[in-house]
Amino acid sequence: MNGKIIAFFDKMQKLDRRYIYLMVALSIIIPLVIPFNSPTFTSETTENIYRKIDSFAGDPTKAVLLSFSHDASTMPELFPMEVSVLRHCFERNVRIFTICWSPAAAPLMEHAINTAKENYDVTSGVDYVNFGYKPNSLFLPIVLGMGEDISEAIDTDSQGRKIKNLDIMKEIKNYDDMNLVIDFSGGGAALSWVTYARAKFGVNVAAGITAVMVADYYPYLQTGQLIGMFRGLKGAAEYEKMVDVFASYETDEYPNGRPFSKEVIKNVKVPITKSTIIYIEDGVEFDTGIPLNYKYKVARIGMNAQSVAHIMIIVFIILGNIGFFLTRKKDNL
Amino acid sequence: MFEIISNTVAAFFTLSIFSFLYKDNPFYKFAEALFVGVSMGFAIPLVYENAFIPFVYTPIFLGHKFSLIIPSLLGLLYTFRFSKNLSWLSRYPIVFGMGIVGMGVPMSIHSSVLVQMRSAMLPLDTVNTALIFIGTVTILLYFFFSKDHKGVYGKFTNVGVWFMMIGFGASFGYTVMARISLLIGRIQFLVGDWLGFIK
Amino acid sequence: MKRQIPLIIVITLGFMFVAHSFIPHTISQDFLTWFQDWMKAISPFAVVLGIMSLFMVHGKKISYKAPNWQYSIVTLAGLIFTALTGFIWGTQAGTPYMWIFKNIQMPMSSTMFALLAFYIASAAYKAFRARSPEATVLLVAAIIVMLGQVPLGTMISKWIPISSKWILNVPNLASKRAIMIGVGLGMTATSLKILLGIERTYLGGGD
Amino acid sequence: MKLNLGKISSLMLLAVFCFVLLPINSNAAVNPNDYIIEELQAKDVPNDDGGGLVLSWKPLPKEKRIIEYRVYRGVTADSLFYIGKVDVNVRTGVAGNEVFFYDTSYNSFLSLESPAKLKKEKQQEKDSPLYGTFPRDLSITGPQLKNFNILAVINEDAFYFKNKKVEITNDDGGTDVYAGLELRHFFGLYKKLLADKEYYYTVFAVTESRKYMPYAEPVIGIARENSPEKIDKFFATYVNDANRLQFEWSRAAFADDNTDHSIYLIKKNDLAKFETYVAEQKQLEKNMLDRMTDKTVAEFVPTIKENPAKLIFKRYCGYPYNPVNTASVNIEDGKIVGENIDAQIDVENIENYGFVFSLQDRAGYETFSAIAYSDIISLSDLPSLPEYWEINDRPDDKGDYNRIYWEKPVAFLTNTSFLNEDKTEIMVNYDFFSNSKYKNIKTIYFDLYDEDGNKLDSVNEYYQDKKLVFNLPEPKEKLFMKITIRTKVDDDENYTFDQELVFDEQSKSLMPGELMLDGEKLNDYAYSIYKNNFSSQEWRLSKKMMGSQREFFDNISYNMPHYKGVSKFDAEKGLLYVDPSFSIRMNADKSASVSSNLYQSEMDKAVEKYSKEVANYTEKIATAETEAEKAGFQSAMDYYQGQIDIIKNNEILKKAAEFDNDKARVKFLKKVKEIGNRAFEYKMVRSDGKAHFSESSTYSSEMATKLPYTEEIRAFYPGLGTTYFFPIPNWFSSDKLPALIATLIFGLLVFIMIFQAKRGKNLYVRPIAGIEEIDNAIGRATEMGKPILFVPGLSGISDVATLAGLSILGRVAKKAAEYDTRILVPVRDFIVLPIAQEIVKEAHFEAGRPDTHDKNSVFFITTSQFAFVAGVNGVMVREKTATNFYMGMFWAEALIMTENGSATGAIQIAGTDAVTQIPFFITTCDYTLIGEELYAASAYLAKEPLQIGTLKAVDYTKFLILAFIVVGSILSTVHATFLINAFPEK
Incomplete structure (x- = not known):
């Protein structure tokens, strides 16, 4: 009996790795092609960013800066975050700026804005401005310069317009107004914002990072140097849900979305298999009729695949180790 | 049409790389060889436009900063790396860049040692801060090389090892997550953008 | 002499930089600017080294008809062709150069990384072994963190996300901090060794 | 599968490159x-x-x-x-x-x-x-x-010292002198x-x-010259007990050509007339523009020629921009006080007057704001100005900041969240603003009260981690917090803020309300800090700060390019011509600019020219027919006479004229000008943005201890060091003092330990698990007769990990040579390659087995990260390596190698300082050197006194660190934070 089990695991141990690869591929392709509903639990690190941005809603004297410090290789994780933050800002009428530091990021930034704005009536120069690509060697001068005067530090936007002359800049001068910076990167770029802009001018800094960096960033979250953080794809999925539940919400009482509430987000479900945003609260369905486009749920669909893959890997580790111990026992005999 | 063709090319290379998972094959070898060449080839015009022109050509030939001829000659010495007798010349550009390590001494003491020491000296008023304190101290003890890990001291350093392992576990878990996310991105491209199965 | 002069350069520049880090004066800042200007002028030539070594490696393969030498042709042709498109049609959006970047270079580089997911899965099955108590703890912590990331974890028990957060906030923080101090000290020591001429590996062989 | 690789490759290559041509051809049709x-x-x-x-x-x-x-x-x-x-x-x-x-x-x-x-x-x-x-x-x-209108921005030194003097014959037959500069002397020309x-x-x-x-x-x-924009915010206030009018307005978005801010007084019954006047002025502007394009349009003649409103205030607002946007106008005996102002006001019936603000531009256009009516307040309604403020040079910098700080620190609540379901445990976040004087806050007391004034809880925040936890007996909708700050400087005072926490329905949490200090809402009044130097006429805004902020660093850039118009050039010589004169400062009463010239000869010529003009106008005055004409000539004459006086009598110019060589003269003037440009005086306005403001007088203090240049040059600038502050470059950064001490201690320890090691003292280093196993692992490979693989990391030579890896390679290669086992070293970096080759060669020589050295055992695979790994995997499989070493810097690719190695059954020993990769090494390798162990291992193996000495020094330093952390934590637990504060925060 024992021998049989050991033999089985022995065989399993020697399983051709290509079968494993195939399982990995399927565990990701199937959930992507056939989406299913799974709950998205939000975490405080992401909620903090949402709440901060939401507190700027409709206020012409406040703005958010998105800094794109990454290239295409980390796009799967970071792009959904960027789109949902932009969507949140467009929904809630929050003024927004974007900037990037490498030539490779410029097309990604453009792409994120265009993806998010398609369904909103927003104008460049009024609701948002793309500062465009600024060479990395100018990072420090610009980050410090914006503490004094944004329009001088940046000078022109991606279309070559003088920032100073734009409508959006009327009541926005420096970090006192542009009070939140979110840096998206696969590395330590947000920490430079913490070191310079946060330490010197007290601006709020949040980070959108790939999961690899999460453990490294945690100490900064604890000291409050970072106000919030998107933890990889999971963070993006959480934000997508919050935008659906709060920012997209439209009733007579709240024509432009309702304010964030921890109690609400806990209880509401938004199924991603539907083509419109539907709230399910305590079993009661409410169809808002607002289209839920693929681009707004891409992270949540991705998280389905992620869940399946995680479980699979955990199972692999456990199976592998059982086999390992059994065979070791056999060797010791 | 243009987009379809472009996507097909991109998909072809994506699949070629993935084909390595089955086994090493001419498609993968071809894609990889091309990747190496294209990556280097991509850098050449970029370096020319963004480094050579603004930092060498313009200041010397147009700005008449003739002192910069010295570092550009130093840079040229790199090419002697492959010469049998003159390869020692290529040390010069390397050592010139090494000079900056001098800054590394006080800077790393400041930012990685002193600043971290400060944040480690928290009041021990909650269980968690006490645990962080114990963790920090025991891990530092683990990296103390003058004493054998024996007896009570050894038990102490062992605690450090446990702390480190749990910490590494966190890194591990998140790294796994990140790698899977990247694969999700590629599959979204293949199945969604290219084949159009995801809507 | 072939070693002494470079050594003298490193030591002199090195001590100047030590002084620089304590002196905020403009003269000290000008020194840094001077150094950066010179480094910037040296830097473009490093790529020449890269190109040369690539040509030497693959050139050798081709001329000796080493196994798979045909792929070396692909590499060199790819290099020359990409560089030429950049020089002929420019590097703006829409040029063949950018097209190569978007549809050849970019998908391949992100796919290379995506391969890792497969390897992780296979390593999970075949190599992530609880060889020792330490490795066991590591794997258990990793599993908790991985479960904490997905809804299933929360559905199993609400303690999973809480312990996942605790792992990040307490042991992870302590270990990151202690390792940072240790590595920082080690790096300082190495820098100091270079500065004092004790560490000379970077000079390479020969006299 | 025998494919003809050559053909396939060329075909695929061709196919791909055809695609590349696609973008070029795709639009053919x-x-x-x-x-x-x-x-x-x-x-x-x-x-x-x-x-x-x-x-x-x-x-x-x-x-x-x-x-x-x-x-x-x-x-x-x-x-x-x-x-x-x-x-x-x-x-x-x-x-x-x-x-x-x-x-x-x-x-x-x-x-x-x-x-x-x-x-x-x-x-x-x-x-x-x-x-x-x-x-x-x-x-x-x-x-x-x-x-075009061309503005050249010229490098300061190039303008002073690289110019070529050029003389050009002008239309009048005389010669004009220009400074000729080449394009490389300009930062750029702008149009x-x-x-x-x-x-x-x-x-x-x-x-x-x-x-x-x-x-x-x-x-x-x-493009047409237009009237300035209409200012949309303008407020007026009458302070009755000071008998003073106060005004405040918003700044213009486009200020390039603005020249003056003016305020007018209108009686209510003149309103209609005034409005007609404004409308007609607009119509006149439009008519003028229309007539420019179409000459047939009839000329518009306004019915009201003069502004019916009375001017009560006028101030220059041109360059440098960001002018003062507040004004105070005093009234004496029903008359407005002011130079060239003639207006009456009946303060008893102030509601009968309206006020209007106007912007004027260089072309003479004027745009009026909407009419504002004043509210009546008394002095006690105005915000308080700081009782204490100080301005001086900011220490520890390169000399480009002055610092301004005022009042005592401010602490305030920022956010709250519930920690439990019952909403009885709350976390409150707070923040504080401090300044250079009160660097270290001793403690902050937070006392929590409920609505009825019962004290619920209190926290003594001696270590400020910006968060507090409170336990409530029951959930509360409204709470009050008293915040008391105790500082280490004047400690005895009770300095307390009040802030409410109110439950907010929308966010379902307690939200902090307004921060109150002595009954004043702190953030209602912002601080505007204005500055002015010797070379500009008017004050400019340096920074607007929130009412809770307490310190400001004013940036004073070193970079002072010259701005010049350019219209003349010489294409052959490649020269652009600019005006050689430059201004140094304003004169003492700021009525005229003191200017000099690159060429002294031009100064003499200028005197000559002005004297001619004076003579000319003296003649004209004598023959003038009307009084008005006479006055016009007189003022022109006064202007020229004034210019002559400045050139002849100004101390700076007089001193400059003594130089006989232009270079030395310009060098002197450059220094003098630097003080004129970079020394600033400061004042502060505290305002709510609606004309309720208080304005400080110009700040002055005792003579500063550090001043620029020599006494001789400073003498041109009275007030320097007392009212005008010049940033001084510093020679030591005091915030780096801890780093200096630590570096010295560390350096000293290294010296001592190396010295001891050299003297042959036995320095003990404990065995490191992975290192102990190296010999066994090599032995195993020897037994099996299979080669050893050693990967010295993927990064370059400047990486510490690579250096450590290479030094371990030396040891491993030597052992391998002794055992006569083959070693394979794949390398990714082409600079590392020859170094690794040398190390392996030397190891064979040292082991006395130069005959077994194979030149090709160290080889370059490729620079591409993943291709390198694929190559290494190939080596593992082909050569069936028995032992694999990975020592150095690794990235994401590490796992692929170690997984493959574990599949081939090799013993694997890894070492890296890449924290994200360590977990994968631990789980896939038999032994892993974690972080520092890698560095230690290289020293341990080398057994050289230099290496061992350094390792011991690092060890003892670590012991010191440990001791400090333990002592510091214990001290801070018992509320003693001095040790923590001795360490740098960022």
Whole structure:
């Protein structure tokens, strides 16, 4: 009996790795092609960013800066975050700026804005401005310069317009107004914002990072140097849900979305298999009729695949180790 | 049409790389060889436009900063790396860049040692801060090389090892997550953008 | 002499930089600017080294008809062709150069990384072994963190996300901090060794 | 599978490169004429100085796959030059119905980065008028200078010392002297459009495959000088017990050509008349513009020629921008006090008066704000100014900041969250602003009260981690917090803030309310800090700070380029001519500028010229017919006489005239000018933005201890060091003191330990698990007769990990040579390659087995990260390596190698300081050197006194660190934070 089990695991141990690869591929392709509903639990690190941005809603004297410090290789994780933050800002009428530091990021930034704005009536120069690509060697001068005067530090936007002359800049001068910076990167770029802009001018800094960096960033979250953080794809999925539940919400009482509430987000479900945003609260369905486009749920669909893959890997580790111990026992005999 | 063709090319290379998972094959070898060449080839015009022109050509030939001829000659010495007798010349550009390590001494003491020491000296008023304190101290003890890990001291350093392992576990878990996310991105491209199965 | 002069350069520049880090004066800042200007002028030539070594490696393969030498042709042709498109049609959006970047270079580089997911899965099955108590703890912590990331974890028990957060906030923080101090000290020591001429590996062989 | 690889490869290569040509050919079949843009217009930009046009056109539909629109401009329709582009997203196209391109204010005209030669725009028909940007070739670009308003920004030293004196005969037959400079002496030349001049514009589209489409028919644009914008916020207040009017307004968005801020007083019954006046002035402006384009339009004559409102205040507001936006006007005996002001006001019936603000520009246009009526307040309603403030040079910098700090620190609550379901445990976040005087806050007390004033809880925050936890007996809707700050400087005072916490329905949490100090809402009143130097006429805003902020660092840049207009040039010599005069400072009463010239001879000539003018006007005054005429001549004469007086009597210019060599003279003037530009006086205004403000007097203090330059030069600037503050560069950064001490201790330890090691003292280093196993692992490989693999990391030689890895390689290679086991070292970095080769060679020599050394055992695979790993995997499988070492820096690829190695059954020993990779090594390798162990291992193996000595020094330093951490934590637990505070925070 024992021998049989050991033999089985022995065989399993020697399983051709290509079968494993195939399982990995399927565990990701199937959930992507056939989406299913799974709950998205939000975490405080992401909620903090949402709440901060939401507190700027409709206020012409406040703005958010998105800094794109990454290239295409980390796009799967970071792009959904960027789109949902932009969507949140467009929904809630929050003024927004974007900037990037490498030539490779410029097309990604453009792409994120265009993806998010398609369904909103927003104008460049009024609701948002793309500062465009600024060479990395100018990072420090610009980050410090914006503490004094944004329009001088940046000078022109991606279309070559003088920032100073734009409508959006009327009541926005420096970090006192542009009070939140979110840096998206696969590395330590947000920490430079913490070191310079946060330490010197007290601006709020949040980070959108790939999961690899999460453990490294945690100490900064604890000291409050970072106000919030998107933890990889999971963070993006959480934000997508919050935008659906709060920012997209439209009733007579709240024509432009309702304010964030921890109690609400806990209880509401938004199924991603539907083509419109539907709230399910305590079993009661409410169809808002607002289209839920693929681009707004891409992270949540991705998280389905992620869940399946995680479980699979955990199972692999456990199976592998059982086999390992059994065979070791056999060797010791 | 243009987009379809472009996507097909991109998909072809994506699949070629993935084909390595089955086994090493001419498609993968071809894609990889091309990747190496294209990556280097991509850098050449970029370096020319963004480094050579603004930092060498313009200041010397147009700005008449003739002192910069010295570092550009130093840079040229790199090419002697492959010469049998003159390869020692290529040390010069390397050592010139090494000079900056001098800054590394006080800077790393400041930012990685002193600043971290400060944040480690928290009041021990909650269980968690006490645990962080114990963790920090025991891990530092683990990296103390003058004493054998024996007896009570050894038990102490062992605690450090446990702390480190749990910490590494966190890194591990998140790294796994990140790698899977990247694969999700590629599959979204293949199945969604290219084949159009995801809507 | 072939070693002494470079050594003298490193030591002199090195001590100047030590002084620089304590002196905020403009003269000290000008020194840094001077150094950066010179480094910037040296830097473009490093790529020449890269190109040369690539040509030497693959050139050798081709001329000796080493196994798979045909792929070396692909590499060199790819290099020359990409560089030429950049020089002929420019590097703006829409040029063949950018097209190569978007549809050849970019998908391949992100796919290379995506391969890792497969390897992780296979390593999970075949190599992530609880060889020792330490490795066991590591794997258990990793599993908790991985479960904490997905809804299933929360559905199993609400303690999973809480312990996942605790792992990040307490042991992870302590270990990151202690390792940072240790590595920082080690790096300082190495820098100091270079500065004092004790560490000379970077000079390479020969006299 | 025997494929002919050569053929397959060439075929695939060909296929791929055909695709690349696709973008070039993909548009072959389209009709280019469908791609000409439509509705191109060039319109004047309103409210500007006549230097701006905005182009607009209809975007092509997104099906046309446009990536950019290129814009061209010229002064004639037959030659148009490229000036810029508008990028478009290919996929989505342009969202609106119009694309805009702004040709406004100064933007790049010419610089060293400009192309060498003028090029015809490619892909256009042969006779097209389109060209590239203006080239550096002055024979082409030079004649264009006159078509624009050109501003040159010149490197300071180049202007002073690289100029060539040039004399040009002018129209009157005399000679004008210019300073000739080459293009490389300029940071750049910037252009602005000339008002009332015709410019031609055209635009064409560029498709996805970078095909340039035909251009649109050029259109004409003319920029016009317009009246300034209307200021939308203007407030008036009457402070009755001071008998003073106070005004405040918002600043203009476009201020380039603004000259004056004025305030007028209007009686209520003059209102209608005033409104007609304003309307007629607008109509007059429009009429003038219309008549410029169409001469047949009848001239408009306003019925009211003079402004019916009475001027009560006027102040210059031009360069430097950000002028003061508040004004106080005193009233004495019903009369407004002020120079050249003649207005009466009945303060008893102040409600009968309206006030209006106006902006004036250089062209004489004036735009009025809406009418404001004053509210009546008393002095006690005005915000309080700091009782304590200080200004001095900021220490520890390179000399480009002054610092200003005031009052005591402020602490306030920022956010709260519930920690439990019952909402009885709350976390409250707080923050504080401090300043240089109160650097270390001793403690902050937070006392929590409920609505009835019962104290619920209190926290003594001696270590400020910016968060507090409170336990409530029951959930509360409203709470009060008393915040008391105790500082280490004047500690005995009770300095307390109040702040409410109110439950907010929407966010379902307790939200912090207004921060109160002594009954004043702290953030209602902002601090505006104004500064002024010796060389500008008026104050400028340095920074507006929130009412809770307590410190400000004022940046005073070193960079002082010269700004000059340029219109003349010499294409042959490649020179651009600029005016050689430059201003040094304003004179003592700030009525005129003290200017000098690069060439002393020109100063003498100027005196001569002015004397002639004085003589000329003296004659004219004698023969003048009317009083008005006489007054005009008199003022002109006064001006010239004043200029002569300055040149002859100003101390600086007198001193300068003593130099007989221009270089030394200019050097002297440069120093003097630096003080004039970089020393600032400061004042502070605290305001609610609605004319309820208090204004401080100019700050003055005791003489500063550090001053620039010599006594002799400083003597030209009375007030320097007491009211005017000049930032001083520092020689030591005191915040780096801990780092200096630590570096010295560390350095000293290294010396001592190396010395001891050299003397042969036995320094004990404990065995490191992974290292102990190295020999066994090599032995195993020898037994099995299989080779060893050693990967010295993937990064370059400057990486510490690589150095450590290489030094371990030396040891491993030696052992391997002794055992006569083959070692394989794949290398990724081509600089590491020869070094590794050398190390392995030497190891064989040392082991006494040079015969077994195989030159090819150290080999380069490729620089590509993953290809390298694939190569290493190949080696593992082919050579069946028994032992694998990975020592050095690794990235994501590490796992692929170790997994493969574990599959081949090899013993694996790894070492790296890459924290993200360590977990994978631990789980896939048999032994792992974690972080520092790698460094230690290299020293341990080397057994050299130098290495062991350093290792011991690091160890003892670590012990010190440990001791400090333990002591520091214990001390801070018992509320003693001095040790923590001795360490740097960031």
